[in-house]
Amino acid sequence: MTSHMVHLNSGFDMPIMGYGLWNISQETCATQVYNAIKAGYRCLDGACGKELHYGNEREAGQGVARAIEHGIVRREDLFIVSKLWGTFHDPPHVRPSIDRQLSEWGLEYFDLYLIHFPVSLKYVDPSERYPPGWAAQNTNLVEVTNVPIGNTWYAMEALVKENLTRSIGVSNFNIQLLRELICRARIPPAVLQIEHHPYLTQERLVNYCHSQGVAITAYCSFGPQSSVAGKLKDSFSFSSLLEHPSIKGIGRAHGKTPSQVLLRWSTQRGISVIPKSGNLPHMQQNLDMDWSLTSEQIEIISSLDQGKRFNDPVEHGFDLPIFD
DSSP states (O other), rough: OOOOOOEOOSSSSSSSBBBEEEOOOHHHHHHHHHHHHTTTOEEOOOOOOOOTTOOOOOHHHHHHHHHHHHHHHOOOGGGEEEOOOOOOOOOHHHHHHHHHHHHHHTOEEEEEEEOOOOOOOOOOOOTTTTOOOOOSTTOOOBBBBOOOHHHHHHHHHHHTTTSSSEEEEEEEEEEHHHHHHHHOOSSSSOOOEEEOOOOOOOHHHHHHHHHHOOEEEETTTTTTGGGGGGGGGGGSOOOGGGGGGHHHHHHHHHHHHHHHHHHHHHHHTTTTTTTSSSOHHHHHHHHOOOOOHHHHHHHHHHHHHOOOOOOOOOGGGGGGOOOO
């Protein structure tokens, strides 16, 4: 059986099954986080970006505080993840950004803090607009700046030394960016978070990370049925993974749902996942990892790869081809 934890190169353990906070409304977020913790989730994955359908860190923190107050967990039982947005990549803005996010959560430290995307955006003063997004206010114009990612990483390393986060990592990076970062880093990235599902397996990237001791977290685990894909018109041209005959057949063989099969395909290969559900039975189903796919079943699922990415800024209307 796969361990329920992933050991990070920073020395800490991260739950392999987390709860994602993407696209949860501010009105329901505190209750959903509380219910997720009550159901057994110990890893919560958030961010500050409003246009990325987060902007709910204050409410997430309220759910955490309620769970602690009710004696369900202690702070040290939780693994809380947040991310540095591109408008704060310039080193002088990194520390104020995490301070602001910790204040929103009501926390003294994060367990993992990630560079959200490998692109630096024009600084937006939080007093003018917070949380920021991709584009200038009321436009689709993306304004980038020339901040080397290595400079941002050195500022991230300082956060570890200041005990504001226990581990640091990146999201949406490719192999070459990772190679450059690892060559320069004094503290290597502990985690890479990427879009990962049977239509986008990214095997070379996954294998490279594993060879370098960098853990992988998958988002958009259900492919075209994930919330991020639902914003794209062409997502409907891809067959539903939840309805795919191979996925459903494998599920029937184990007495499991298609969503359980898709999550187990990742976790059994050592890749952590962060699904979201507001439905308590689904929350509990997603936590079930005490069963295994056969190697043949894993190969069948992996063979569905089409190299299809759903979380691409260009596809969402922003002229920022970071994956090309």
